[in-house]
Amino acid sequence: MAHIFELAESLSAQPNYVNGVKTSTQSKFPATGVFQGFNRPSRIEGDVHDLEVTGQIPDDIDGTFFRIQPDHRFPPLYDSDIHFNGDGNVTAIRISNGKAHFKQRYVHTDRYNHETKHGKALFGKYRNPYTDNEAVKGVIRTAANTNVFFWRGMLLATKEDGPAYAMDPDTLETIGRYDFEGQVLSPTMTAHPKFDPKTGEMVCYGYEVSLQTPLLFYYPQPTCQSSVFETRQLTPPQAGGNGNDGSRDIVVYTISCDGIKTSESWYKAPFCGIIHDCGLSANYLVLPMTPFKCSPSLLAASQNHWSWDPSEDQWYGVVPRRGGPPDSIKWFRSTNAFQGHTVSCYETQTPGGGGGLSNTVKIVFDLTIADGNVFFWWPPVDTPPGTVSTRNKLQNSTTRWVLDPAAQTNSWIDPVEERREFSGEFSRIDDRFTAVKYNHYWQAVIDGAKPYNAAKCGSPAGGLFNTLGHFTWDNTTTETYWAGECGTFQEPAFIPRAGSSEEGDGYIVVLLNHLDELRNDVCIFDAREIKKGPVAVVHLPFKLRLGLHGNFVAQSEIAEWKARREGEIGPVRAATEPLPWQKELESVGGVAGVNGSSVPSN
Numbered sequence: 001m002a003h004i005f006e007l008a009e010s011l012s013a014q015p016n017y018v019n020g021v022k023t024s025t026q027s028k029f030p031a032t033g034v035f036q037g038f039n040r041p042s043r044i045e046g047d048v049h050d051l052e053v054t055g056q057i058p059d060d061i062d063g064t065f066f067r068i069q070p071d072h073r074f075p076p077l078y079d080s081d082i083h084f085n086g087d088g089n090v091t092a093i094r095i096s097n098g099k100a101h102f103k104q105r106y107v108h109t110d111r112y113n114h115e116t117k118h119g120k121a122l123f124g125k126y127r128n129p130y131t132d133n134e135a136v137k138g139v140i141r142t143a144a145n146t147n148v149f150f151w152r153g154m155l156l157a158t159k160e161d162g163p164a165y166a167m168d169p170d171t172l173e174t175i176g177r178y179d180f181e182g183q184v185l186s187p188t189m190t191a192h193p194k195f196d197p198k199t200g201e202m203v204c205y206g207y208e209v210s211l212q213t214p215l216l217f218y219y220p221q222p223t224c225q226s227s228v229f230e231t232r233q234l235t236p237p238q239a240g241g242n243g244n245d246g247s248r249d250i251v252v253y254t255i256s257c258d259g260i261k262t263s264e265s266w267y268k269a270p271f272c273g274i275i276h277d278c279g280l281s282a283n284y285l286v287l288p289m290t291p292f293k294c295s296p297s298l299l300a301a302s303q304n305h306w307s308w309d310p311s312e313d314q315w316y317g318v319v320p321r322r323g324g325p326p327d328s329i330k331w332f333r334s335t336n337a338f339q340g341h342t343v344s345c346y347e348t349q350t351p352g353g354g355g356g357l358s359n360t361v362k363i364v365f366d367l368t369i370a371d372g373n374v375f376f377w378w379p380p381v382d383t384p385p386g387t388v389s390t391r392n393k394l395q396n397s398t399t400r401w402v403l404d405p406a407a408q409t410n411s412w413i414d415p416v417e418e419r420r421e422f423s424g425e426f427s428r429i430d431d432r433f434t435a436v437k438y439n440h441y442w443q444a445v446i447d448g449a450k451p452y453n454a455a456k457c458g459s460p461a462g463g464l465f466n467t468l469g470h471f472t473w474d475n476t477t478t479e480t481y482w483a484g485e486c487g488t489f490q491e492p493a494f495i496p497r498a499g500s501s502e503e504g505d506g507y508i509v510v511l512l513n514h515l516d517e518l519r520n521d522v523c524i525f526d527a528r529e530i531k532k533g534p535v536a537v538v539h540l541p542f543k544l545r546l547g548l549h550g551n552f553v554a555q556s557e558i559a560e561w562k563a564r565r566e567g568e569i570g571p572v573r574a575a576t577e578p579l580p581w582q583k584e585l586e587s588v589g590g591v592a593g594v595n596g597s598s599v600p601s602n
């Protein structure tokens with residue numbers, strides 16, 4: 001007998017999608033793996049107080065675990081849409097006094113607000129403005145769905161294709177687009193800035209950027225108290241697509257702990273590739289560029305933003321952390337592979353000895369690298385997409401590079417260490433050790449030797465990360481915890497133990513997916529006793545969506561900044577001016593083909 005949903009489908013007066021484009025006004029998601037089963041959008045906004053807990057939440061945990069998930073608010077315009085195109089929806093798990101509470105709210109981006117006003121999806125394919133409804137020409141497209149982190153009293157929700165959006169850390173209400181009080185005007189900003197615990201600085205960057213206005217170069221000041229800058233102007237880079245699509249420009253910013261931009265530097269990449277994450281050391285920033293390529297002509301033909309190029313090298317750009325001129329970037333190349341997320345980065349120094357020889361500085365950069373295209377939905381040009389099962393067979397090695405900033409650009413490099421025993425991703429460290437030598441890291445691991453109950457769970461949504469791992473570079477620690485034949489983990493985050501400054505002394509908080517029950521738990525582990533299993537499991541009464549990134553923030557930090565925002569420094573101020581590319585578009589009357597569209601408005 002047919003299921004009632006199938007009957008309803010057959011009785012519908014209008015099909016949901018015709019030739020891949022949404023035609024029905026019905027709120028119904030495509031019948032694809034991206035939107036079904038565990039991947040079905042959550043779309044929940046709400047609060048649950050005093051969640052059920054098994055075990056004992058440690059008394060010294062007082063703070064909030066923030067994480068974000070792409071979560072389509074409306075059925076997409078195209079039935080081929082991908083997970084990464086969903087609206088940012090932020091989860092907050094507030095933990096204190098042994099209890100946990102849940103809150104979730106969408107990031108009210110410009111995209112979200114326009115689609116909500118019209119009651120349907122208006123933005124088309126991932127990073128392709130040519131597939132949008134004309135009604136949103138000139139509107140910032142980002143869904144701000146990739147990372148959420150705490151900065152000077154606000155949460156910033158970010159995605160690498162647009163600017164950041166500020167949210168209130170207590171209420172999760174969106175404050176608005178945040179341009180750092182007019183200081184950060186690039187069309188895009190990374191979802192993976194780095195925070196230097198020693199200086200309090202945020203170092204961030206945008207790739208695939210072009211400013212339409214003259215550029216100002218800000219030179220560094222040694223402390224965050226200073227606010228005096230030198231400036232000079234450069235010729236504006238050429239624009240492409242919507243003002244930045246296909247651009248090879250990269251911009252790197254440093255924001256001091258008091259919110260002042262102290263450095264802005266512009267560089268050229270050899271091609272327009274993905275620079276998703278980065279590595280920060282005391283004096284350098286490493287920018288791994290993955291061999292995907294963007295073709296403006298393919299964009300204009302409504303094709304994918306990215307095409308995997310199996311014949312292209314993996315690249316690493318190394319720039320001075322502060323005030324680097326355009327020609328200071330050095331590129332390092334290695335065999336084609338897919339660069340995943342950063343583990344961490346730091347510098348080593350070899351004494352130069354006597355005779356006035358300076359010390360030799362080397363950069364240690366660790367990340368996970370897959371031996372093929374993880375993002376199988378962006379295949380090479382004129383090639384059909386891959387599948388989840390081929391993706392799950394890729395080997396993700398935790399890889400260590402040692403980069404010499406004194407080397408010639410275009411130097412070939414080979415890894416100094418490749419850890420192939422565990423296929424991992426979403427690595428995290430004790431964040432207090434960012435930019436300095438560290439030892440411990442944790443990651444979600446694919447253990448193909450463990451059983452997986454495909455009959456109950458179907459295809460493992462988001463990858464078969466069935467294990468949580470804890471490793472050290474000195475090889476004193478290798479411990480794992482398997483989630484069972486129906487469980488997978490999302491990205492972990494580290495919580496320092498109250499009063500301890502020892503590396504790795506604390507807890508790991510991580511979301512567990514119950515693929516069979518379509519439900520999530522929040523697990524808390526002793527960070528150095530992963531193998532013993534969680535000390536507490538917080539049970540959510542429903543399923544979230546597969547998230548990307550998150551961070552734990554101590555309540556003391558939130559409270560301190562709340563007091564400062566209510567007093568001396570005032571409230572967070574959202575952007576008041578359109579971005580330069582929007583002003584440019586407005587000045588030319590919204591020329592067709594610029595942030596343009598082939599989809600008629602209706």
Ligand SMILES: [Fe+2]
Pocket residue numbers: 146191192276277341548549
């Ligand atoms: Fe990421």
